[in-house]
Amino acid sequence: MSTPGRGLHGHVLDSLGPAITGGEYPPGSVLRTDELAQHFEVSRSVMREAVRVLESMHLVESRRRVGVIVRPKCEWNVYDPQVIRWRLAGADRPHQLRSLTVLRSAVEPVAAGLAARHATAGQCAELTECALGMVANSRGHQLEGYLIHDMAFHRVILTASGNEMFARLGDVVAEVLAGRTHHEVMFEDPDPAAVTLHVQVAEAVREGDAARAEELTRQITVGALQELDILAP
């Protein structure tokens, strides 16, 4: 996704980033630039660039005479797509997935409501197409086809909301959905009720019924929460 391993410092990040987010270097750990440069067999310049990037993600802090210190998790830029990807690929995956699903449950209903007001005719058409694609792939173990349309559906909703910050969550939601299909338990066909809800959301957006689009999407996200046993007692 996006820009992988661009240049040497990119390769270093692909190794070091996941190692940090994965807890291999616990918060408070002190790394030294020279050692890292030797370990990754790159020059200090390249290593320094990599450290700068990690620093901009608030994963580490560089201090003179001390070294590169791993920051506590609560200070990380957890919205950085790169950080999210690293965490989803590592031991933190279940925790990250729960956080993101809760975020979805907050954002997506509101986004759907806004989409009902702001969506262009083209976006409405896209949405309907996605929903139909989901229906068409909802039976007979066509999980991949279903996933593609599901991801596209949510991406269109978030984009059509007209809010740039919602729109940028498209990639994240896509990755959560992909994770559910690929890594988590998903042997059977998708829940027919969920499929119907998507179709109805597309309808509501097309008709400009914001309240209905929001409520229906809320039901979708409640389903996602229940899948992860995030209850509402």
Next chain:
Amino acid sequence: MSTPGRGLHGHVLDSLGPAITGGEYPPGSVLRTDELAQHFEVSRSVMREAVRVLESMHLVESRRRVGVIVRPKCEWNVYDPQVIRWRLAGADRPHQLRSLTVLRSAVEPVAAGLAARHATAGQCAELTECALGMVANSRGHQLEGYLIHDMAFHRVILTASGNEMFARLGDVVAEVLAGRTHHEVMFEDPDPAAVTLHVQVAEAVREGDAARAEELTRQITVGALQELDILAP
């Protein structure tokens, strides 16, 4: 806030970052590392580190034989606190403020609901203290005192939600609230109804009434939307 101007490359970022987010270099603009290094009177190494950071924020893309290209706004990492700060400080401010307020309206109610379930006794106490502070400063043009307690209130709610992604929005919300007091029109004392709502939210959280905390917080955020003329017709 956080880590300003750390080192030479930090100073470069403080100039170049706002220039890019402020539209001084429109998307598609091509910058050259050597020129920039001369302009900022730093070595190429330092300039390269700065470019790497901008690249990790998806503000620019570095291509061989071409230069450093400014990416279109829709690709920026708009959740990066640094980017948010730069945009809030520039011409993009009103737009950014609206985006963030819409985000708040999605996130904060859900966060309050979760806080009602997960808040510790200490957090409940903090919350009550903040609400009382708001009441105490709600009359007689004590805007600064009111602001401090308001920011703290929302930060506690977001933290107490137990969701790391919500918690990291504390800084952002604080900056939005501060902006409203300092930059936008805020001559009079705060709306008494808003003050009451905060007190009631604190109550609801203390009593573990998630639905009520959520609904009351939704009313608070609706007020924030109305202040910016973001209607719901």
Next chain:
DNA sequence: CGAGGGAAAAAGTCAGACTTATATGTCACA
């Protein structure tokens, strides 16, 4: 036992040379 000063360590900075990828222009050939 505390304050002050010195030494060491690691990041920070700089300059210069070299490598690599790639956009672009040129020229021959169809």
Next chain:
DNA sequence: TGTGACATATAAGTCTGACTTTTTCCCTCG
């Protein structure tokens, strides 16, 4: 005249070595 291969120029990428600066730690001295 159009098209493809090839040469060239360019700017980023990389490496190395020397030097500076800050900050911690420790040792001495009062």
